[in-house]
Amino acid sequence: MNASILGLAWRSLMNRKGSALLTILAVALSVALFLGVEKARQGAREGFATTISGTHLIAGARTGQVNLLLYSVFRLGDATAEISWPAYEWLENREDVAWTVPISLGDSHRGFRVLGTTPAYFEHYKYAGGDSLEFAVGSEFDDLFDAVIGAEVASELGYELGSEMVLTHGLGRAGLQTHENRPFRVVGVLDRTGTPVDRTIHVSLEAITAIHVGWETGTKNPMADSISEEMVRGFDLTPRTVTAVFIGLKQPGRILSVKRSIDTYRGEPMMAVLPGVALSQLWEVSSVAERALLGVSLFVVAVGLVSILTSILTSLNARRREMSILRAVGARPAHIFFLLVAEAALLGLIGALAGVLLVHVLLFAAGPVLAARYGINLIGTGPGLMDVYTVLAVTGAALMMGGIPAWLAFRRSLADGLTVKL
């Protein structure tokens, strides 16, 4: 019997295709928004959490913990100050330090950040719980003007081994001054990691110094072009400063005391952060915004559900005759009640399913752009439990909302009798 009422509910909805489709669309959009926000949040968190691994401390000039983490690991924002080479050497030579990877940021190439570092980077930088960087082709930089590029850089710019590139001073995409007199050559392409490494161009620290010969004042000296490559190679290219240092310790248990001694270094203001601690601080900051966003998207879902209520309530008057026919052929008031609840639930279910489908289509379409622009990897987030729960919750809520028009129709069908007074 209930199956046959469900069939009636379905045909009744099909009879009002236009308004039913609009209602389904409203529910689908609201569900897609909610799931999209949720998936972006999770994707961002997972992306951030898996970006760095195996590094005990990150040292840099004194700034906020979150800020240091953001610019050194995620290439977001700029360093406000750097640490001097002697300070780096002090770190490097400490007894309790197993390895260090100095990095130097500040230049770019067609929107991709350039990172000056040492070959130790390829050995010690780990991500996703301990994976090392692997070369798809080529190898580490060897010569002064060699560059190793991330997978995204290679695919987006179409670079391969031997491609030449000119770096830009500063981080703009275009229109800024370029280091066109010192072109680089690609000697290695890294495998995809799903981290900001994919979007980074790696060169040696010395190369960073070399391309800035003649730029000591911050802009290009007119004489800079007259300094030949041979002359540059002859200079002492030891960097004066580095932006940050990744540090691995011999004994992880000493992590806090090493941090303290870096924080209180007398030579210059310096600080060290534990990546995990800085990350959880970042979550604290962002969770306020996340919760606000989640709250807003939940309200939008509520609006979608109310549209189900609206569409059924507005149809109710026009359907009094239909109800009395059903009563006349033997439908009980409970059947009328069930018919309307079933319509609401069907609208909710189809709308929610359409929303899930929509969000996955959108993620599939926009995922690569998000990954490229913001390093948020959403492509792997296929249909999950979250989708199932959302569909169940929306259908359940629609079912309960359907109770309102169902109750009205139920009362009416008792009062109307067989003949509707229209």
Added chain:
Amino acid sequence: MTALVDLKGVRFTWPKQPRPVLDLAEFTVLPGERVFLRGPSGSGKSTLLGLISGVLAPQAGEIHLMGEDLVAASGARRDRLRADHLGIIFQLFNLVPYLGVVANVALPLRFSARRRAAVQGAPDAEARRLLAALGLSDPELLERRVIDLSVGQQQRVAAARALIGAPDLVIADEPTSALDTLARDQFITLLSEEAAQTGAGLLFVSHDPGLASHFERTVDLMEINRAAQPASQGESAA
């Protein structure tokens, strides 16, 4: 022989109305009988049909349907009795707009196991047989949306629906008031014949005294309804 319908001393007042709309000493329909119930607007026809079908409950009196006490029966029981034993045709707008012609005819079988059991073979086949008997056999016509049928065709679909599964009583509430004379007479003849075929009683309600000749017995509601005084004709009736 148990009467199909048996009312005694029934009085019914609509909520918030000062006076009863119906006050009957007695009214019966016997099995297989074809009764014409005549009455102008406001004479309480629709109320009487609501009472017989168990959708309305009287304030006083006894109503028996198929020998069963409707007043004492629960709402669910009255719904079951209606589904199993009655076929109802309204004045207009008889059909569920989102169901096809055949599905509309087969609709009562969804709600009554008894009537489903009375149909030999598939519900759709029986629906088509009844439609054909009532002059609707064109396959193209049966595929149309019900709102695209003419009024006369709609009323015949409604008649087929009232007859399917051999109910004991068919109630027709002004089913011909929107039809012209020829279509009207044709409709009544077909309905009477089909009802006779299944042995169903027929209670045909209309304000039109000219129809009386089609029936075995005529009851004038104005005469038996003690509440229907000429002064009260302005009351709501529908």
